[in-house]
Amino acid sequence: MPLRVPLSELKRILATVRLIDNYDPYQHRVVENPMSNLEVYISLLKASIGIGCLAMPKAFQAVGWLNGLISTSIIGTIIIFALHVLLNGIYEVCKRKRVPQLNYPDSMALALQVGPKYLRYVSGGARSTIDFILAFYHFGICCAYVVFIANNLKEIMDFYGYTFDNRFYIFALSLPLVLVYLVRDLRSLVLFNALADAMFVVGFCIVFFYIFRDLPPLSERDTLGNIKGYPLLFGTVLFAIESVGVIISIEAKMKVPQNYLGLYGILNMGLGTSLILYMTVAFFGYWRYGDEIKDSITSNLPMDEFSSRLAKLIFAVAIFLSFALQGFVTIDVCWRRYSEYLKLKKSHPLQYVLRVAIVLGTVLVAVMNSQLLLILSLVGSFSLSYLGLIFPGIMDFCLRYNEGFGPHRIYLWQDIFLVIVGVIGGGVGTWFSIKELIQNYKMKM
Template identity: 75%
Template sequence: MENVNTNDVYDPHQHRKIENPMSNFEVYISLLKASIGIGCLAMPKAFQAAGWLNGLISTAIIGCVVIYALHVLLRGMYELCKRQRVPQLNYPDSMALALEGGPKYLRFLSGSARSTIDFILAFYHFGVCCAYVIFIADNLKELIDFYGYEIDNRFYIFALTVPLSSIYLVRDLKNLVPFNALADALICFSFLIVFYYILTDLSALSQRVAFANIQGYPLFFGTVLFAIESVGVIISIEAKMKFPKDYLGLYGLLNMGLGTSLMLYALVAFFGYWRYGERVKDSITSNLPMDELLPRLAKLMFAMAIYLSFALQGYVTIEVCWRRYSEYMTLKQSHPLEYVLRIAIVLGAVLAAVMSSQLVLILSLVGSFSLSYLGLIFPGILDLCLRYSSGFGRYNIYLWQDLFLITFGFFGGVVGTWFSIRDLYTTYQRLL
């Protein structure tokens, strides 16, 4: 892409040509659905690992840092669009271009930046899809088991192949909005039921641990990252907006959507852990009494909502894989082979779900590894490279900002990934 030096101000938003753009209301609905999912239900388990007071403080800090990092990333991508005079750039291209103009000791990374980010994006959202399959299967099994038909969990996982493939064939984000709206409604009703149960018979808060052993913190960190952030979908939504200028800013749609989600995470986590303490399970719905109708209804609605969300979370995986494959094979973007690849991704998620049924460990591993890089480290590096030639502001404030994001993401990601892999290995050793 040629960088043309002219005196006129180029606004990329005014040059976008988008088929089926999303309204602000549709963006808000999609943001809620992208960030409120099974990670939210695992938050009480994360608070058990961290302690309720430590969990509240850390959730607020991590949430604010992550949302701020997303602002840094999206503003950096917009600035690159202005410099290159193009309407839009994806995440991998933005990172590569930023590195090319950054410090000399980082420029050698520009060649591998696209492939690296594509891989992590695809891996993360594929991991989310695997976790979704496990969650739906677990909830269906608990429901059917209650009625006396005990069947192996793997049967439910394999049985999901056709339903998941059918919804995954929907290609356009705007066409997914009705599914997202229905999923949001189902989740709202389900959470009303969850709060009804977790707010009853609360014991003294002093019986719960305020600050747990530090060894449990990596599990907490990874679960919170997984619950809060969905970088690829958040970027994809912005790229499809009718009014993209309304996305960022203090009162922008991004803050509204993720802020709403963050408050819900904290409430579910705090009261869920307060209610069940050390008995809290990987998903808070598994603690609800199955002999009553409302909890069974909540499980069914959650499973249905997650099923309806599968295509949204898998959108980035197919976008990355198909873009790579179509460029390599010189195929058109609308080629029928894309549907074959979509079905193959579903089959891969199903097979991976069969191999690992430890939901909370999968969430922590995917969150620690992928989102530390995508949501913290890479935004810091991108901003550092963009500001390298023009300066970092008074007292180098933006340099300290970028170094903080990189350091925070690196230590959190490395420690969280290590402990998640260790716990997964320990779990498999016990099963053998």
């Protein structure tokens, strides 16, 4: 005899099932000091506009201006799309596990557990791998920031007759960087980010003044360039536009995270603005200076004019104010693993000791190699090809493995495409950057 369930009980069961299916992680988040949409946009601009933008003209010189414009727009679009895939994947994992929030490493590990059997075995090591690459990437950014600030300060002081070795300025930055890095809360950095954004606007206005003052005929510049320059362009664009750890951290601190994604979401607005600025600076910077372009376009500005020296100082201060934002992910990863191992509270004073150690580490690495563009290319090619392309493709593949890949397996081809672009671009770019860094180091010996 079939079991009869009362209508009221059946309605309650169906309501429960519906509630489970409709679980929205965003509705269950509890965020301390949440960030408004404007604060998110400001922080996003600061995370994606930095020394990578100033290095873009040199990357265009390697591939030609037309190739540079087309390639940068394509690479940038792929990167932004991959970030959407990644953030949607993290959201889907949270929804399935019925938790309001998860970080990148945990989301990747949980996604691998529902994928093919041959990928489930590596889920345990996924957390450590992603944590390492995240920490390495943002540590590399901080190293590049130290080199950039020191180079600009040296150029200014050399003009006034105070000629010191570049390493002196790098070491001198230790204490100021430690002080700004002791700011722990992400929202507390919004004021620094807003000030840095405003300084970048002023700095770029001065740069464009010099660019447009004496533009030569465009026909004097290479249109197509050399294919050997693509690894450098790929790594530089990756470094310039994508700051995965900060982008995820910003989303986690949002007051209204629903506004982050989507066609008209804050992520597209912020990174779209940045991408347009990159191509503009790269195109006109290469047009103006051609083969004379240096690792950072600020180094091409004439030192005998006050406004150019002011621009160098403005950019140096703006990057200095951005150091804590980029270093946020490194300390977050290191302290999370360290505190879990020793069972320490989040607010334990030892975190300040670790922050000081990270700053000193960036200073030492900057002293060892001060080739700015090669550092950018290496960090971008190695770290971001995995974090921003390969891992998002694998995560999406695993989450859809038992659910289907849509009509004509469109999502499968999407994931394969992201992985292939990441493997080829990242592999070639990393090999090229390491080779150049080794050659540069041997020349100094």
